[in-house]
Amino acid sequence: IMDSPVFCFHGVEVPVINERVGRNHIRGIHIRPEYPVFSTKAPHATFILSNHSGGDLTCGEHYYLTFEDEKGTWRELPINAAFWDIAxxxxxxxxxxxxxxxxxxxxxxxxxxxxxxxxxTIKRKPVLMMAEFRLTDNEEEWRTAEKTSLSPYISDAGKGGSPQLITEEPMEEPVYKVVEVMPEFPGGMKALMDFIQKNIRYPEEARKNGIQGRVAVSVVIDENGRVTAPVIMRSRYPALDEEALRIVGLMPQWKPGMQQGKAVKVEFTFPVTFKLE
Structure with missing residues:
Protein backbone atom coordinates (compact mmCIF):
# COMPACT_ATOMS: atom_id res chain seq x y z
CA ILE A 1 0.00 0.00 0.00
CA MET A 2 2.77 2.42 0.93
CA ASP A 3 4.37 2.26 -2.51
CA SER A 4 1.19 2.08 -4.58
CA PRO A 5 0.34 5.09 -6.83
CA VAL A 6 -3.33 4.45 -6.03
CA PHE A 7 -2.86 5.73 -2.47
CA CYS A 8 -1.76 9.14 -1.27
CA PHE A 9 -0.76 9.90 2.30
CA HIS A 10 1.24 12.45 4.22
CA GLY A 11 2.78 12.79 7.66
CA VAL A 12 3.16 15.80 9.92
CA GLU A 13 3.09 19.19 8.22
CA VAL A 14 6.56 20.03 9.52
CA PRO A 15 8.94 17.10 10.25
CA VAL A 16 9.85 16.86 13.93
CA ILE A 17 13.25 17.94 15.20
CA ASN A 18 15.67 15.12 16.00
CA GLU A 19 19.25 16.20 16.76
CA ARG A 20 20.29 12.79 18.10
CA VAL A 21 23.57 11.29 16.84
CA GLY A 22 24.92 7.74 16.79
CA ARG A 23 28.20 5.86 16.35
CA ASN A 24 29.81 5.31 12.96
CA HIS A 25 32.14 2.61 14.27
CA ILE A 26 32.88 0.93 17.57
CA ARG A 27 35.05 -2.05 18.57
CA GLY A 28 35.52 -3.30 15.01
CA ILE A 29 31.87 -2.78 14.06
CA HIS A 30 31.31 -0.26 11.29
CA ILE A 31 28.32 1.08 9.37
CA ARG A 32 28.56 2.95 6.07
CA PRO A 33 26.38 3.91 3.08
CA GLU A 34 27.01 1.75 0.01
CA TYR A 35 27.59 5.01 -1.90
CA PRO A 36 28.35 8.41 -0.35
CA VAL A 37 25.64 10.05 -2.46
CA PHE A 38 22.28 8.97 -3.92
CA SER A 39 19.78 10.62 -6.25
CA THR A 40 17.00 12.75 -4.75
CA LYS A 41 14.65 10.53 -6.81
CA ALA A 42 16.09 7.25 -5.52
CA PRO A 43 13.42 5.02 -3.91
CA HIS A 44 15.88 3.81 -1.29
CA ALA A 45 19.45 4.07 -0.02
CA THR A 46 21.59 1.05 0.90
CA PHE A 47 23.88 0.62 3.90
CA ILE A 48 26.44 -1.96 4.98
CA LEU A 49 27.01 -3.13 8.55
CA SER A 50 30.36 -4.88 9.01
CA ASN A 51 31.36 -6.93 12.04
CA HIS A 52 35.06 -7.43 12.81
CA SER A 53 34.70 -7.30 16.58
CA GLY A 54 35.81 -10.85 17.28
CA GLY A 55 32.32 -11.81 18.46
CA ASP A 56 28.66 -11.85 17.47
CA LEU A 57 26.19 -8.98 17.47
CA THR A 58 22.40 -8.91 17.09
CA CYS A 59 20.31 -6.49 15.07
CA GLY A 60 16.82 -6.16 13.56
CA GLU A 61 14.77 -4.43 10.85
CA HIS A 62 13.95 -1.10 12.49
CA TYR A 63 15.68 2.12 11.37
CA TYR A 64 14.93 5.81 10.98
CA LEU A 65 16.30 8.72 8.93
CA THR A 66 16.96 12.40 9.57
CA PHE A 67 17.83 15.27 7.25
CA GLU A 68 19.38 18.71 7.69
CA ASP A 69 16.99 21.53 6.76
CA GLU A 70 17.89 24.91 5.28
CA LYS A 71 18.53 26.33 8.78
CA GLY A 72 20.91 23.55 9.78
CA THR A 73 18.36 21.82 12.04
CA TRP A 74 18.13 18.03 11.87
CA ARG A 75 14.60 16.69 11.40
CA GLU A 76 13.11 13.23 10.98
CA LEU A 77 12.29 12.12 7.46
CA PRO A 78 8.70 10.77 7.49
CA ILE A 79 8.81 7.06 6.74
CA ASN A 80 6.60 4.03 7.20
CA ALA A 81 6.57 3.59 10.99
CA ALA A 82 4.53 0.36 10.83
CA PHE A 83 6.98 -2.52 10.68
CA TRP A 84 7.69 -6.01 11.89
CA ASP A 85 10.99 -6.73 13.55
CA ILE A 86 13.18 -9.77 13.03
CA ALA A 87 16.24 -10.62 15.10
CA THR A 121 23.13 -5.04 20.46
CA ILE A 122 26.62 -5.99 21.67
CA LYS A 123 26.82 -8.21 24.74
CA ARG A 124 23.27 -7.21 25.71
CA LYS A 125 24.07 -3.50 25.41
CA PRO A 126 22.17 -1.46 22.78
CA VAL A 127 24.28 0.81 20.58
CA LEU A 128 22.80 3.34 18.13
CA MET A 129 24.78 3.28 14.89
CA MET A 130 24.65 6.13 12.38
CA ALA A 131 25.76 6.53 8.76
CA GLU A 132 25.73 9.93 7.07
CA PHE A 133 25.11 10.32 3.32
CA ARG A 134 23.95 12.92 0.81
CA LEU A 135 21.20 13.24 -1.77
CA THR A 136 21.82 15.16 -4.96
CA ASP A 137 19.84 16.23 -8.03
CA ASN A 138 23.07 16.27 -10.09
CA GLU A 139 22.77 13.13 -12.21
CA GLU A 140 26.48 13.02 -13.09
CA GLU A 141 27.43 13.16 -9.40
CA TRP A 142 25.33 10.21 -8.27
CA ARG A 143 25.97 8.12 -11.38
CA THR A 144 29.77 8.42 -11.06
CA ALA A 145 29.90 7.97 -7.27
CA GLU A 146 32.21 5.15 -6.19
CA LYS A 147 31.28 2.59 -3.57
CA THR A 148 32.50 3.32 -0.06
CA SER A 149 35.15 1.10 1.52
CA LEU A 150 35.76 -0.05 5.08
CA SER A 151 39.06 1.85 5.28
CA PRO A 152 40.38 3.50 7.44
CA TYR A 153 38.66 1.58 10.22
CA ILE A 154 39.50 -1.93 9.06
CA SER A 155 42.49 -3.16 7.05
CA ASP A 156 43.80 -6.55 5.99
CA ALA A 157 46.50 -7.88 8.26
CA GLY A 158 48.31 -9.39 5.30
CA LYS A 159 48.10 -12.55 3.26
CA GLY A 160 45.89 -15.01 5.01
CA GLY A 161 45.46 -12.58 7.89
CA SER A 162 42.18 -11.51 9.38
CA PRO A 163 41.01 -7.87 9.29
CA GLN A 164 42.42 -5.76 12.10
CA LEU A 165 40.90 -2.75 13.82
CA ILE A 166 42.86 0.46 13.24
CA THR A 167 40.78 2.86 15.31
CA GLU A 168 39.53 1.62 18.66
CA GLU A 169 36.78 3.44 20.56
CA PRO A 170 35.45 2.56 24.00
CA MET A 171 31.97 1.15 24.37
CA GLU A 172 29.49 3.81 25.44
CA GLU A 173 27.05 3.10 28.22
CA PRO A 174 23.60 2.15 26.87
CA VAL A 175 20.57 4.41 27.09
CA TYR A 176 17.78 2.69 29.03
CA LYS A 177 14.06 3.27 28.61
CA VAL A 178 13.04 1.67 31.92
CA VAL A 179 15.24 1.24 35.01
CA GLU A 180 14.76 0.26 38.63
CA VAL A 181 14.78 3.91 39.75
CA MET A 182 13.66 6.36 37.07
CA PRO A 183 15.30 9.82 36.83
CA GLU A 184 13.51 12.60 38.68
CA PHE A 185 13.25 16.37 38.21
CA PRO A 186 14.11 18.24 41.45
CA GLY A 187 10.85 18.21 43.43
CA GLY A 188 9.16 15.57 41.30
CA MET A 189 6.78 15.56 38.33
CA LYS A 190 4.63 18.43 39.63
CA ALA A 191 7.72 20.60 40.00
CA LEU A 192 8.66 19.74 36.41
CA MET A 193 5.24 20.85 35.11
CA ASP A 194 5.43 24.04 37.22
CA PHE A 195 8.92 24.78 35.86
CA ILE A 196 7.71 24.39 32.29
CA GLN A 197 4.67 26.64 32.73
CA LYS A 198 6.71 29.28 34.58
CA ASN A 199 9.28 29.50 31.78
CA ILE A 200 7.01 29.35 28.71
CA ARG A 201 7.20 32.34 26.39
CA TYR A 202 4.19 31.82 24.18
CA PRO A 203 5.32 32.33 20.55
CA GLU A 204 3.55 35.37 19.13
CA GLU A 205 3.06 33.62 15.80
CA ALA A 206 1.18 30.77 17.48
CA ARG A 207 -0.80 33.17 19.70
CA LYS A 208 -2.00 35.20 16.71
CA ASN A 209 -3.13 32.05 14.93
CA GLY A 210 -4.85 30.65 18.02
CA ILE A 211 -2.62 27.56 18.08
CA GLN A 212 -2.34 25.58 21.29
CA GLY A 213 -1.81 21.98 22.36
CA ARG A 214 0.86 19.60 23.63
CA VAL A 215 4.37 19.00 22.35
CA ALA A 216 5.93 15.70 23.49
CA VAL A 217 9.66 15.98 24.19
CA SER A 218 12.08 13.10 24.76
CA VAL A 219 15.41 13.71 26.52
CA VAL A 220 18.24 11.55 27.83
CA ILE A 221 19.12 12.10 31.49
CA ASP A 222 22.77 11.09 31.78
CA GLU A 223 24.64 9.56 34.72
CA ASN A 224 25.23 13.02 36.22
CA GLY A 225 21.61 14.12 35.86
CA ARG A 226 22.27 16.40 32.89
CA VAL A 227 19.50 16.83 30.33
CA THR A 228 20.83 15.84 26.89
CA ALA A 229 19.73 14.80 23.38
CA PRO A 230 16.30 16.53 23.23
CA VAL A 231 14.00 15.19 20.50
CA ILE A 232 10.48 16.31 19.56
CA MET A 233 8.48 13.08 19.65
CA ARG A 234 5.11 14.66 18.82
CA SER A 235 5.01 17.99 17.01
CA ARG A 236 2.21 20.53 17.30
CA TYR A 237 3.51 23.59 15.45
CA PRO A 238 7.10 24.64 14.51
CA ALA A 239 7.17 27.69 16.80
CA LEU A 240 5.81 25.64 19.71
CA ASP A 241 8.39 22.90 19.06
CA GLU A 242 11.23 25.43 19.18
CA GLU A 243 9.91 26.94 22.41
CA ALA A 244 9.69 23.49 24.01
CA LEU A 245 13.34 22.84 23.12
CA ARG A 246 14.33 26.23 24.53
CA ILE A 247 12.72 25.34 27.86
CA VAL A 248 14.59 22.02 27.93
CA GLY A 249 17.83 24.00 27.62
CA LEU A 250 16.95 25.91 30.82
CA MET A 251 16.42 22.83 32.98
CA PRO A 252 18.57 22.17 36.05
CA GLN A 253 20.21 18.83 36.72
CA TRP A 254 17.90 15.93 37.55
CA LYS A 255 18.36 13.07 39.95
CA PRO A 256 19.77 10.39 37.60
CA GLY A 257 18.16 7.01 37.02
CA MET A 258 19.61 3.97 38.78
CA GLN A 259 20.07 0.37 37.64
CA GLN A 260 21.57 -2.20 40.02
CA GLY A 261 22.80 0.60 42.26
CA LYS A 262 24.57 2.44 39.42
CA ALA A 263 23.63 5.76 37.80
CA VAL A 264 22.82 5.20 34.11
CA LYS A 265 21.54 7.08 31.06
CA VAL A 266 17.76 6.98 30.77
CA GLU A 267 15.39 8.22 28.08
CA PHE A 268 12.52 10.25 29.57
CA THR A 269 9.52 11.73 27.75
CA PHE A 270 7.24 14.50 29.03
CA PRO A 271 4.67 16.95 27.59
CA VAL A 272 5.02 20.71 27.20
CA THR A 273 1.49 22.11 27.20
CA PHE A 274 0.66 25.36 25.43
CA LYS A 275 -2.72 26.81 26.40
CA LEU A 276 -4.13 30.21 25.45
CA GLU A 277 -5.94 32.11 28.16
Missing part, protein backbone atom coordinates in the same frame (compact mmCIF):
# COMPACT_ATOMS: atom_id res chain seq x y z
CA UNK A 88 19.45 -11.30 13.15
CA UNK A 89 22.82 -12.52 14.39
CA UNK A 90 25.83 -11.08 12.58
CA UNK A 91 28.89 -13.28 13.09
CA UNK A 92 32.46 -12.03 13.27
CA UNK A 93 33.73 -11.29 9.74
CA UNK A 94 30.22 -10.99 8.24
CA UNK A 95 28.44 -8.06 6.62
CA UNK A 96 24.77 -7.20 6.35
CA UNK A 97 23.33 -5.02 3.54
CA UNK A 98 20.25 -2.97 4.49
CA UNK A 99 17.84 -0.81 2.50
CA UNK A 100 16.16 2.35 3.77
CA UNK A 101 13.09 3.58 1.89
CA UNK A 102 13.19 7.28 0.94
CA UNK A 103 9.64 7.55 -0.53
CA UNK A 104 10.44 10.35 -3.06
CA UNK A 105 6.89 10.16 -4.47
CA UNK A 106 5.41 10.96 -1.06
CA UNK A 107 7.69 13.79 0.05
CA UNK A 108 10.11 15.05 -2.65
CA UNK A 109 13.56 14.92 -1.08
CA UNK A 110 15.87 17.91 -1.37
CA UNK A 111 19.63 17.80 -1.98
CA UNK A 112 21.64 17.86 1.23
CA UNK A 113 22.86 15.84 4.20
CA UNK A 114 20.95 12.84 5.58
CA UNK A 115 21.56 10.34 8.38
CA UNK A 116 20.58 6.69 8.73
CA UNK A 117 20.13 5.31 12.28
CA UNK A 118 20.20 1.62 13.15
CA UNK A 119 20.38 -0.02 16.58
CA UNK A 120 22.53 -3.07 17.28
Missing amino acids: YVLRDGEERVMKASLYPDVHPNKPGRYRYFYEI
